[in-house]
Amino acid sequence: MAKNKTKEQSVKLENDKVRIVIVGHVDHGKSTLIGRLLYDTDSLPDGKMDELKKASEKRGEVIEWSYLLDAFQAERDQAITIDTTQIQFSTDKKNFVIIDAPGHTEFLKNMISGAAQADAAILVVDAVEGLQEQTRRHAYLLSLLGLRQVAVVVNKIDKIDFSAEKYGALCKKIVDFLGGMNIRPSEILPISARHGHNMTVLSDNEMPWYDGKTLIQLLNDLEPRRPSIARPLRFPVQDVYRLEEKRIFVGRIESGILRKGDTLLFSPTNEKAKVTAIEEWPNPDIETVEAHAGQSIGITLDKPIFVERGHVASHEENAPMLSNVFRTHLFWLSKNPMKVGDTFKARLHAAEYNATIQSIDHLIDTETLVELEDSERVEKNQIAKVTIRVRDMVALDPYSDNDKTGRIVLYDEHSVVGGGTIFMDGYADQRRTLTPKSENIYKVDHLLSYDRRAERNGYYGGIFWFTGLSGSGKSTLAMKVEQALFKKGYHTYVLDGDNVRHGLNKDLGFSPDDRSENIRRISEVAGLISDAGTICITAFISPYRSDRKRARDIKPERFHEIYIKASLDACEDRDPKGLYKKARKGEIKQFTGIDSPYETPENPDLVVDTEANDIETCIAQIVNYIESNIAVKKNDNDAQNENGEKALAI
Amino acid sequence: MSAHNTAYDKYLDRLEAETIYILREAYNKVDPLAMLWSIGKDSNALLWMARKAFFGKVPFPVVQLDTGMELDEVYAFRDQIVKDWDLNLKIEMCPPEEDMDKTLPPATRAAMRKTEGLKQLLVSEDYKGVMAGIRRDEQSMRAKERVFSPRSTHGDWDFKNQPAEIWDQYKTDVPGGCHLRIHPILSWTEIDIWRYTKRENIPVVPLYFARDGKRYRSLGEKNITFPVKSRASNIDEIIEELQSTKTSERAGRSMDNESENSFEILRTRGYM
Numbered sequence: 001m002a003k004n005k006t007k008e009q010s011v012k013l014e015n016d017k018v019r020i021v022i023v024g025h026v027d028h029g030k031s032t033l034i035g036r037l038l039y040d041t042d043s044l045p046d047g048k049m050d051e052l053k054k055a056s057e058k059r060g061e062v063i064e065w066s067y068l069l070d071a072f073q074a075e076r077d078q079a080i081t082i083d084t085t086q087i088q089f090s091t092d093k094k095n096f097v098i099i100d101a102p103g104h105t106e107f108l109k110n111m112i113s114g115a116a117q118a119d120a121a122i123l124v125v126d127a128v129e130g131l132q133e134q135t136r137r138h139a140y141l142l143s144l145l146g147l148r149q150v151a152v153v154v155n156k157i158d159k160i161d162f163s164a165e166k167y168g169a170l171c172k173k174i175v176d177f178l179g180g181m182n183i184r185p186s187e188i189l190p191i192s193a194r195h196g197h198n199m200t201v202l203s204d205n206e207m208p209w210y211d212g213k214t215l216i217q218l219l220n221d222l223e224p225r226r227p228s229i230a231r232p233l234r235f236p237v238q239d240v241y242r243l244e245e246k247r248i249f250v251g252r253i254e255s256g257i258l259r260k261g262d263t264l265l266f267s268p269t270n271e272k273a274k275v276t277a278i279e280e281w282p283n284p285d286i287e288t289v290e291a292h293a294g295q296s297i298g299i300t301l302d303k304p305i306f307v308e309r310g311h312v313a314s315h316e317e318n319a320p321m322l323s324n325v326f327r328t329h330l331f332w333l334s335k336n337p338m339k340v341g342d343t344f345k346a347r348l349h350a351a352e353y354n355a356t357i358q359s360i361d362h363l364i365d366t367e368t369l370v371e372l373e374d375s376e377r378v379e380k381n382q383i384a385k386v387t388i389r390v391r392d393m394v395a396l397d398p399y400s401d402n403d404k405t406g407r408i409v410l411y412d413e414h415s416v417v418g419g420g421t422i423f424m425d426g427y428a429d430q431r432r433t434l435t436p437k438s439e440n441i442y443k444v445d446h447l448l449s450y451d452r453r454a455e456r457n458g459y460y461g462g463i464f465w466f467t468g469l470s471g472s473g474k475s476t477l478a479m480k481v482e483q484a485l486f487k488k489g490y491h492t493y494v495l496d497g498d499n500v501r502h503g504l505n506k507d508l509g510f511s512p513d514d515r516s517e518n519i520r521r522i523s524e525v526a527g528l529i530s531d532a533g534t535i536c537i538t539a540f541i542s543p544y545r546s547d548r549k550r551a552r553d554i555k556p557e558r559f560h561e562i563y564i565k566a567s568l569d570a571c572e573d574r575d576p577k578g579l580y581k582k583a584r585k586g587e588i589k590q591f592t593g594i595d596s597p598y599e600t601p602e603n604p605d606l607v608v609d610t611e612a613n614d615i616e617t618c619i620a621q622i623v624n625y626i627e628s629n630i631a632v633k634k635n636d637n638d639a640q641n642e643n644g645e646k647a648l649a650i
Numbered sequence: 651m652s653a654h655n656t657a658y659d660k661y662l663d664r665l666e667a668e669t670i671y672i673l674r675e676a677y678n679k680v681d682p683l684a685m686l687w688s689i690g691k692d693s694n695a696l697l698w699m700a701r702k703a704f705f706g707k708v709p710f711p712v713v714q715l716d717t718g719m720e721l722d723e724v725y726a727f728r729d730q731i732v733k734d735w736d737l738n739l740k741i742e743m744c745p746p747e748e749d750m751d752k753t754l755p756p757a758t759r760a761a762m763r764k765t766e767g768l769k770q771l772l773v774s775e776d777y778k779g780v781m782a783g784i785r786r787d788e789q790s791m792r793a794k795e796r797v798f799s800p801r802s803t804h805g806d807w808d809f810k811n812q813p814a815e816i817w818d819q820y821k822t823d824v825p826g827g828c829h830l831r832i833h834p835i836l837s838w839t840e841i842d843i844w845r846y847t848k849r850e851n852i853p854v855v856p857l858y859f860a861r862d863g864k865r866y867r868s869l870g871e872k873n874i875t876f877p878v879k880s881r882a883s884n885i886d887e888i889i890e891e892l893q894s895t896k897t898s899e900r901a902g903r904s905m906d907n908e909s910e911n912s913f914e915i916l917r918t919r920g921y922m
Contacts, residue, residue, distance in 0.1 A: 017661055088787050088839055097837075109814035113796075116816045238671070239678045243705055250703075252671050281705045295663070296670040298705065309678065333814055347819045409819035416814040416821060 017095040018222045021115045023142065024124035025132035029155040033124060033193040034087065034098055035065025037215070040200050043089050065193065093220040108137075108381045109333045112419075115142060120149035120222040127160045127190070130170055131177055133366075140366040140383065143181040144329055146403055146421060150183050151218055157190040157197060157207070164209040180369050187218050227294030228255035232318035234397070234405045235264070236349035237311045241298070248279055248298040249307055251350060254404035256315075258299070259290040264313040266305070267395035267431075268322050273301040310351030312395040312405065320395040320405060321429040324546055325358065325599075327387050330420025334412060337377040338386070345411040346388065348422075349404065353390040358599070361385045386420075387597065389545075398424045426596040428512035430546060446531075453533035459490065459630040460558060461530035464622075465551060467542045467601060468564030469593050470579055471571035473610040473618070477564060478539040480615070481622045485535060488627075492535040495522055510590050516547055523551035530558055535630060543598040560629060562622065563604035566611045568593045662846050665838055669696070670703040671818065672797055672834040673781075677709060679822035680779035680830060684740070686768075686922065687712045689720070689728050690869040691854050693783035695843050696835050698852045701735065711738045713780070715767040717760075718743070719871035727855045742771040757874045757903075758912045765920045772829055779830040782922045787839045788899055791917045799831040800824045807831075807918050831922075840899050841892050848885040859883050868900050876902045 022030045039049070056064045087098045099114040115121065121142050125135055142150055152174055160166045167190050178185055189198060189212055197203040199215045213221070233256030241248045258264075262275050278288040279298040291297045301307075312320055332338050338357060346355035360378060362371040362385040371385070378384045388408075399406035399421035409419040454460040466474040475496055482492045501508070505521055508514040519542050529536040542548050552559040571593065572580045583591035590596040606625050608618050676683055685700065685708070687693045700708045714728065732739045744767030750759045771777070786793040796812050798820035813821040824830055835843070847854060857866040857877075864877035865888075878901060882888040913921075 016657060087793070110812070113812075113815045238674050241704065248705065250674055252667060279705060281702050294667055296667040296674070296703070407817055409816050411823075414821070414823045414825060416816065416819070419814075419816045419819070 015090075015094050016224050017097060018219075018224045019097045019099060019117055019119045020122060020219070020222065021099045021118035021120075021147075022122045022124060023111060023115065023138040025126065025129070025134040025138075028124045028126040028129065028132070028135070029193050030124050032065045033122075033153070033155065033191075036193045036196060036199060037098075038087070038089060039065070040196065041089065041091060041216070091216050091220055094222070096219065108141075108331075109416075111138065112141060112145070112331060112333075115145050115147065118147060119225045120151070121147050122218075123150060123152045123185075124155050125152060125170070125174060127154050127156045127167065127170065131173060136177065137366045137381075139178060139183060140181055140364075140369075141331065143183050144331065144383065144421065146399065146407075149222055150178070150185050151222075152178075152185045152188040153215065154188065154190045155193055158192045158195055162190075162206045164207075186221070187213060189213060189215065189218060191215055227253075227292070228402065228404070229257060229293045231255040231293075231402055233258055233314050234320065234349075234402060235313040236351065236405070237266075237307055237309055237313065238350045239309055240307060246279075246300055247304070248300060249313075250296070250298040252296045253291055253293050254349065255293045255402055257290055257292045258297070258313075260288070263316060264301070265316045265319050266307055267312045267314065267320055268393040269306060269311060270431075271305040271307070272316070273303040273305050276300045276302050310349075312349065312351075319431065320397050320402075321424065322393045322395060322431040323424070323427060323429065324391065324393055325387065325389045325427055325544070326394070326396060327361070327385060327423050327425060327427065328408060328420040329383075329385050329423065330408075330410070330418050331383050332378045332380060332418045334415070334417035335380050336412070336417075337379045338384075338418065339377045344417065346390065346408050347411065348394060348396060348408045351394065353392065353394060355388045355390050355408075355410065358387040358389045359597070361387055361597075393430065396422055398422055424512070426512055426590065427544075428516040430516070432513070432517070450531055450533070454632050457491070457533050458632055459535075460632060461533040462535055462558045462560065462626070462630050463526045463530050463551075463555060464535065464537045464560050464562055464626060465526070465542070465548065466537065466539045466562050466564050467548060467604075469566060469568060469571045469598055470541055470591075471574045471576055472564045472566040473608075473615075474539040474541075474564045476615070477608070477610070477618055477622065478537045480619050481626070482537060484619060484623050485626065488623075490535055490630075491533065492537065493529055495526060495529075495536065495538045495540075497540045512590075512596075516544065519544075519547040519551065523547075523554050526551070527554045530555060535626065541592050541598070543592045543596065545599045545602070548601070560605040560625075561601055561603075562606045562608060562625075563601045565607055565609045570611050658845065659849070662842065662849065665835075665842060666699060666702070666846070668837065669699045669834045672820075672832070673700055673703040675818075675820060675822065676779055676781060676798075676832045676834070677704070679820075680832070682710075682775065682777050683779045683781070684711045684713050684771075684775070684777050685781040686783070687714055687739075688783070688869070689714065689724050689731075689855060690783075691843055691847060691858060692785060692835060692838075694731075694852055694854060695838075695846055695850075696781070696783040697731075697735070697737075698850060699834070708735070708737055711740045713740045713742055713771060715764045715771070716741050716743055717763050717767070717871050719873055721855075721857060721869075721872050723855055723857050724869065727853070731853065740771075740775075742767050745770065754915070755912060758916060760871065760874045761916055761921065762919070764922070765916065768922070769920060777829060778824070779832050781832040781834060783835050784833055784922055785838050785840070785843070786836050789913055791913050792836075795831075795833055795836055796821070797833050797836055798822060799833065801829050801831055801920065802827075806920060841889060844885055844889050844892070848889075858888065860887075866902065868902055870903055874903065878902050 022034060024030055089096045089098055099118055123135065123139060125131065154167060154170060157167065171188050174188060190207060190210055191198045197206060202210065202214055234254045235258055236251050236254060237249050238251035241250060258275065260275050260278055263272055264275060265272050277300045278291050279300065280286045280288055314320055340357050340360055343354055343356045346353050360375045362373060363375040363378060364371050364383045366383060397405045406422045407420065408422060410417050450461065466478055468474050478494045478496065482494050485492045500522060505518050508518050519540065522538060522540060526536045526538050548561060552561065575581060579588060579591065582588045583594040592598045608621055610618055687697060697708065697712065744763040747760055747763060750762045754762060784792050784795065786795065796815045800813065800821060801807060855869060857869060859865055860880045860883045863879060863881065865880040865882060866877050869875065880891060882891045
């Protein structure tokens with residue numbers, strides 16, 4: 001392996017170290033580029049050059065720079081790079097670790113393993129062959145992995161006779177393609193790694209038309225990724241150690257600053273405690289007052305709260321989001337395809353959860369960047385946008401807010417099978433709905449119970465929660481069912497979407513947060529109406545499972561989820577309010593079914609198919625269901641009487 | 651955790667934080683766990699960081715694969731450190747050279763003894779993970795390593811099919827009969843280790859410092875490791891020497907230089 005050798009090492013040791021990954025299609029010259037670079041910067045150990053000449057002669061070739069990296073016998077014979085190799089290397093301005101990444105499709109996981117560690121990337125493109133499948137895929141992965149520093153070298157420039165025209169045309173293609181995935185290359189430069197053109201000095205003779213940077217200058221302009229000290233504090237707990245009398249919470253600060261005396265909020269438990277000390281060894285007496293992103297630390301707390309691996313400490317302001325459902329932009333590495341309903345172990349910072357694939361929303365063709373909707377499966381080496389559900393609340397951030405707490409890796413039993421970045425488009429932070437804001441509230445008991453009212457009325461109050469796409473028939477059916485029940489002598493009331501938004505919820509819009517709050521308020525009101533002994537029917541799209549679950553949890557024994565079922569196509573054809581048309585034109589944003597998710601009920605109490613049945617059948621089906629679920633039975637009555645008296649006696 | 655100000659100190663802080671993170675991951679996820687200790691500079695620095703990670707007390711056994719062929723100074727140093735650092739030391743005696751594959755070149759064959767010693771240890775103790783202080787910059791085979799690297803029952807390394815390692819999420823689980831090699835200082839370089847050893851004042855075997863114009867740059871058994879020419883008699887001089895040398899660190903290791911792929915043979919058969 002190449003040893004560092006430099007003329008002014010003392011200066012260099014104080015310089016930054018940048019980790020770069022070199023990617024691109026197979027045979028476009030990645031390994032050659034690195035071999036040449038090591039030679040040009042005088043970084044080869046004694047004897048290595050001779051060894052290289054010998055090895056090349058043995059195989060009857062001119063000097064093959066890539067042999068420097070491809071250290072394995074096996075690799076030399078196959079002439080491809082099998083795994084990521086890391087090489088230390090220096091210019092006069094910076095130190096580098098070069099991670100060589102292989103180009104063959106089957107080695108995608110190695111390329112990802114390499115690129116995920118990098119600060120910056122160099123994309124190698126063959127001047128003759130141009131953008132090939134792996135060039136495109138690698139570029140897309142760089143974007144997915146969140147690498148923002150990307151430079152492009154057009155290699156083998158001698159093979160297009162140093163033509164400025166051909167080079168210019170290729171550059172335009174490259175810029176257009178990268179632009180499609182939000183990568184703006186910091187630089188594009190024409191080189192020949194094999195012959196050393198524009199590596200250390202500009203090749204004015206061959207390319208008088210080029211006056212940009214040399215490869216060395218380009219490297220010198222790259223920067224290491226800095227820990228995110230300026231972002232809000234995220235301290236995922238890695239472990240809890242008991243040491244004599246102390247409980248020490250250890251982990252790495254992923255972003256922000258943690259100070260002694262800070263009040264920390266732990267997610268997802270919402271427990272709070274103050275930092276009493278930042279532990280030090282070997283000098284326990286040193287008082288450390290603050291620690292920042294990138295440091296592995298241990299802290300003690302002032303209260304014995306429940307904290308375990310995977311919980312995330314933050315400050316009370318700027319806490320992470322809490323959700324049991326989120327979306328990811330991920331790459332798939334397993335030979336077994338990913339399918340809807342599959343369950344995996346998901347690791348997110350130090351936390352681990354059982355995660356179920358709720359939907360595969362888009363499959364991305366990295367060749368064309370076309371997104372295919374509603375796929376059944378994701379095959380090995382494909383990239384997709386996927387919605388994932390977990391049973392419990394997870395503390396997370398969208399990747400755009402925090403890279404460290406905004407990405408997950410999926411495991412299937414023993415192995416990594418995929419990974420990706422998190423985005424929350426269409427999904428709300430559920431922390432607000434979990435945390436009561438006011439304190440000192442005490443419930444007053446009613447003297448008249450729910451059951452006493454049922455006894456008088458002859459039926460129970462209940463909540464019949466209609467859910468379905470816009471245009472599925474919720475409102476129409478709700479009004480008709482109410483009318484039918486009224487005729488039969490029942491007290492009923494319909495809470496309808498548009499009506500509630502005119503009054504109770506006129507302060508709310510259609511963002512995921514506001515939608516969630518809209519449903520929370522309606523759930524509470526429906527609960528009260530049912531308490532009063534009335535049959536409450538609600539007609540809201542209510543697209544999120546978590547919201548419907550919360551509505552059910554208010555009065556679980558009298559809550560009935562009724563799925564008003566119609567396909568998106570049918571609803572779009574009906575389009576009674578003309579909303580789908582507007583949504584398709586982009587005039588309405590975040591419209592359920594178009595650019596915002598609808599989560600189909602998993603176990604609804606009743607399914608009413610408005611596509612397969614006419615309206616009268618649907619009404620009869622619902623009325624029948626309601627009547628059979630609100631009846632007061634004889635023995636029920638006795639038991640309830642007893643309870644009723646108990647309530648009265650209080 | 652302490653504040654250091656120069657860019658290089660900050661870089662060492664970053665390396666240290668990464669190593670401590672890996673040590674704590676291993677301790678949380680892998681059980682039973684042990685650390686291999688060659689008593690050289692790298693595994694000393696690693697042990698020092700283990701003490702930092704766990705606030706003074708190393709919570710797992712530290713294993714020396716002993717061939718009986720280490721230099722006297724190495725054994726003396728070992729006994730002193732075990733006492734001073736209160737280590738739970740386990741000595742595994744390696745099988746004799748006669749038992750090794752006779753087709754291997756002589757020094758490679760001698761080096762195989764440690765591989766066999768390790769296999770013996772894994773069978774008797776049933777460790778799910780062993781940590782080793784190897785570095786990527788030492789040797790091109792090691793450059794290909796993962797931080798958490800799974801091995802088959804026989805210790806074989808399938809370098810053509812290594813697990814993905816993404817965003818500090820490691821492969822911490824292996825099927826029954828297999829084990830993990832864990833490499834917490836993989837990203838460190840030889841100079842990083844010396845700089846850190848000096849900064850933290852970590853003790854090292856005196857054989858690293860030049861006597862009579864020679865010093866050990868890499869410590870191994872006396873039959874297959876040789877001192878190299880050097881005038882570096884303290885850490886500062888070693889660092890200075892390393893900045894201008896073009897000789898590889900393992901030049902004094904006979905087995906590396908016997909054939910084009912002797913180290914590859916050793917590694918795929920389970921060598922550290």
